[in-house]
Amino acid sequence: MAKTADGPILEVENLTKYYESGGGLVDTLLGRSQEVKALDGVDLELYPGETLGIVGESGCGKTTLARSLLRLIEPTAGTVRYEGEDLTAASDDRLRALRKDIQYIFQDPFASLNPRLTVGDIVGEPLDIHDIAEGEARADRVSDLLETVGLNQRHAHRYPHEFSGGQRQRIGIARALAVDPEVIVCDEPVSALDVSVQAQILNLLADLQSEFGLSYIVIAHDLSVVEHIADRVGVLYLGEFAEVGPTEDVFQPPYHPYAEALLSAIPEPDPGWEGDRIFLSGDVPSPLNPPSGCRFHTRCPKVIQPKGTDMAQSEWRSLMDLKQRLRKADSLEAVTAVREGVEDEDLRQLSRSALEARVRDEFGLPETVGDREAEEVFGTALDHLYDGAFEAARTALNDAFESPCERTDPELFDVGDDHRIACLLYDDAYPETPTRRS
Amino acid sequence: MALLEVEDLTVKFYTEEGVVTAVDDLSFRIKRGEKFGVVGESGAGKSVTALSVMRLIEEPGRIESGTVRFDGEDLMEMSESEVRDVRGNDIAMIFQDAQTALNPVYTVGEQIAEAIRHHLDYGDAAARDRAIRLLDDVGIPEPEARYDDYPHEFSGGMQQRVVIAMALSCDPDLLIADEPTTALDVTIEAKILDRLERLAEEYDTAIQLITHDLGVIAEMCDRVMVMYAGRAVEKATVEEMYYDPKHPYTVGLMSAIPRIGDRQDRLQTIPGTMPDLVEVPSGCSFHPRCPFAEEECTRKQPPLVDPETGEGVGLSDRAAACLAYTGDLDNELDYEVEVRGRAEQPDDGQPDPRVRRPDSEPVRTDSDPVGLDTDLLDQNDDGEDDAGGLSDG
Secondary structure, eight states, rough: OOOOOOOSEEEOOOOEEEEEEEEEEEHHTOOOOOOEEEEEEEEEEEEOOEEEEEEEOOTTTTTHHHHHHHHHOOOSEEEEETTEEEGGGGOOOHHHHTTTTTTOOOOOOTTTSOOSSSSHHHHHHHHHTTTTOOOHHHHHHHHHHHTTTOOGEEEEESSSGSHHHHHHHHHHHHHHHOOOOOOEEEEEETTTTHHHHHHHHHHHHHHHHHHHEEEEEOOOOHHHHHHHHOOOEEEETTEEOOOEEEEHHTTEEEEHHHHHHOOOOOOOOOOOOOOOOOOOSOOOOOTOOOOOOSSSTTTTTOOOOOOTTTOOOOHHHHHHHHHHHHHHHGGGGGGGOTTOOOOOOOGGSSHHHHHHHHHHHHHTOOOSSSHHHHHHHHHHHHHHHTTTOOHHHHHHHHHOOOOHHOOOOOEEEEETTEEOOGGGSSSSTTTTTTTTTO | EEEOOOOOOOOEEEEETTEEEEEEEEEEEEETTTTEEEEEOOTTSSSHHHHHHHHOOTTTTTEEEEEEEETTTEGGGSSSSHHHHHHHHTTTEEEEEHHHOOTTTTTTEEEHHHHHHHHOOOOOOHHHHHHHHHHHHHHHHHSHHHTTOGGSSSSSHHHHHHHHHHHHHTTTTEEEEEEETTTTTTTHHHHHHHHHHHHHHTTTTTEEESSHHHHHHHHOOOEEEEEETTEEEEEEEHHHHHHSOOOOOHHHHHHEEEOOOOOSSSSOOOOSSSEEEEEEEOOSTTTGGGTTTGGGTTTTOOOBBOOOOOOOOOOSSOOOOGGGGOOSSSSOOEEEEEEOOOOOOOOOOOOOOOOOOOOOOOOOOSTTTTOOOOHHHTTSSOOOOOOOTTTTT
């Protein structure tokens, strides 16, 4: 269902969750504890009857977002308004009442059902807790609910272990439906299921939505699932939204470079399909100490070149990789390619030109970099490396190769109707960028 | 020439609930350097097949019958020490969960070097050197520095790379990869598959790739075998499989996956779930879920035949196990398959299901202990949903 004229049913502002890390007592006393920035100032709206998909790699804060929405974990800052009422300020009693309207479906259908309760009691428990139905009415309601999700009412007397994964997920859905909610947060609802069962559950969710006018927030790592089910999509990267917009818009240009890479990586179930795959350098960085500026700049294939430089984008990416690698490393091994069949080699014995060749090899740099000044800086840095002066090499690279993406944390720029991308490429201050929509 | 030939393999597990026939009379062949995919849902017998090839089936499981010929030699006839020589050296395996495949108390480099020393009789320094090169090959940055790291210092994707490096360390002829990327993010998955493919080519290694992900198969494999309830239901090249599937289960799988760029509202589903292998349905084990099932399907087990001629076939020929091809059914299979790449997808907004099937009722049986989880909503497709639901809402 498309966005309606009504206001949002759920409105999230600046939602933030920091976890304490390294928190030994001594560390805490000395003020040395660090913060894991799992979720860093996320805004979103959910409109009645719509499905909002949240995608991203593991460790980017999807589940933290889902759980802090319902205060299953306490957010560090921010507000969550449900029909105007702030959940983060609600008392425990009030919160319990509000959870009647906002329900949660868990990822693991094996861990989220109490093995000691019958299915009837699992689905009936919310009815007891919220005083919705008793006795015969409760039994009727339970069988209705089971039937709604495609199970048989005979199943009410069985225990969870007697069911398959798909059936258990149906039980979880029936439990969520029991209190007649308005919003359901689904955390990876189908990732534990087989393909054919996954399709059944996705169809069920769609049917329930049109029958009861539900609004969903669906968290998933599988983009094809999200594309299928969601009306709007938010792409999370390291606790921040990289791109938000209607599903069709997010799945076609203009892209956030991260969303583009994610999309290109999906294996296509078609042997004749040939697409250009974008490989990102490295893994998702630790949220303990997220990169400065745009958090994606350490892996971004489109990381912006500083003013006045002019070289192939892949060369620029390679130079950035070299710079980033040197920040953490103090040995030549870390920045040179491995040679075959050479044992116990002392890299410090290499000639200047041999060392240069090995560094170029490791980072895929051509014989000469397209930009003359950049080539000179690279040469200087290499001189320092050759002399064993790592700090000097670092400084040379840091001074000369600084992308605007490292300095500026991009806000979400409007690129279309309700479509926003957090990338400097879409900032008017960088007008010459090729990927912009004309 | 055939590298691996499995014939009439049957594996049973003697559990308290009863005898589970995990693999039932399975035959297939993998050629040298070939990338062979095995698809199916959980419980299809994919992993048990892989473990049987390595002779790693443990109590209460037992390989009941069949031959597994590797390079002409029957693995079933070998002594335990001969098999151990084959494992790692000639056939290597990558498991789904890298974390449990690595020993937490040894450094990653040492674990790779150990395999090299053991199987290839290398000295310490040479083994270390080869291990570092392998780490570099699989795309671990700073391999020399990371040689001395412990597995917990690696991310999931990096751990899986280490496992791949270990599997390739002795230059095996066959690499069995059991869901190698299922636990990983798509961006990492893409990199690892790409790497695996290139290395297999470089080392001339055949791959048996086990996965439930049809996208991964399409990308990597030359030929595919689809398994259902312990049996092969279809064997074909990837092109045949994706553009012209012959078995109703394959058709169901193809239509159940959401595809990017496909704007249909509902996915086609296969009603029900994989049967309990203690009590496999009679006749064709797929008949309770099959939209084309007839009375005969509950009685007669379909053989793997050539779908064109209905004749028996050799180990690597195109084959499907459905009575429609042996002339036992009254009606014909009626479905259309259409697969289009993302790029050519016209954006006309028309609901255009790629695979269409008639909505016929599956034949009911009462063999399922919990009662068949037939998708009630799917059967009520056209019209009034049972409105019993939330009457008070």
